[in-house]
Amino acid sequence: MEYMTKVNRKRLVIGMSGASGAPLGIELLKIVREHPEWETHLVISKGAEETIIQETAYEPREVMNLADKAYSIKDIGASIASGTFKTEGMIIVPCSMKTVAGIVCGYSDNLLLRAADVTIKERRNLVIVARECPLSTIHLRNMLSLSELGATIMPPMITYYNKPTSMEDLNRHIIGKILDRFGIQVNGFRRWGEISTG
Numbered sequence: 001m002e003y004m005t006k007v008n009r010k011r012l013v014i015g016m017s018g019a020s021g022a023p024l025g026i027e028l029l030k031i032v033r034e035h036p037e038w039e040t041h042l043v044i045s046k047g048a049e050e051t052i053i054q055e056t057a058y059e060p061r062e063v064m065n066l067a068d069k070a071y072s073i074k075d076i077g078a079s080i081a082s083g084t085f086k087t088e089g090m091i092i093v094p095c096s097m098k099t100v101a102g103i104v105c106g107y108s109d110n111l112l113l114r115a116a117d118v119t120i121k122e123r124r125n126l127v128i129v130a131r132e133c134p135l136s137t138i139h140l141r142n143m144l145s146l147s148e149l150g151a152t153i154m155p156p157m158i159t160y161y162n163k164p165t166s167m168e169d170l171n172r173h174i175i176g177k178i179l180d181r182f183g184i185q186v187n188g189f190r191r192w193g194e195i196s197t198g
């Protein structure tokens, strides 16, 4: 296998905020680790620390260890806070409505919000896996604003046409769709047209 130095790896910023769906963020980090040409830069909000504890068997520190580099939410001087630090873009998975609102307003008082602000100002790929149910008019307006700014709004919606039989199938399908935005292949992601209907 061709040796790839750290210098020419593609950088992907991953934010996790306090919406339900911490297992999605964890699974996504594990899948990107299977792609040595990618380097992950992770920031986890205080809200996400809580959902990780509530929804998974992981400690926040263990999740941070899944990334190539992880930052404190308070570290607003970190590399990912600057547009000069080249990345391919950012995924926020899961993304709370509070974080959606913070991004819309440009209210960058933590590193996750600042990294998202940078991604927008540098016109890079921003994928927001926003989750709340039901969605209020405030949530919908904020998500529309982000979409108009060029972000991809990708709530973790259930898909049935791939005939999921487990939570893992459901997670893998949405992660396949998220990582498609960056050209990262997910094993077992079943695309329409490639699914046997027999």
Ligand SMILES: Cc1cc2nc3c(=O)[nH]c(=O)nc-3n(C[C@H](O)[C@H](O)[C@H](O)COP(=O)(O)O)c2cc1C
Pocket: 016, 017, 018, 019, 020, 045, 046, 047, 048, 050, 051, 054, 095, 096, 097, 098, 099, 131, 132, 133
């Ligand atoms: C178990 C749990 C599940 C939650 N689920 C959601 C959710 O699905 N969507 C959401 O917007 N907020 C949810 N919240 C509330 C957010 O965590 C809370 O608003 C927090 O302040 C968000 O801050 P952050 O965006 O900085 O992480 C949840 C909280 C807990 C403890």
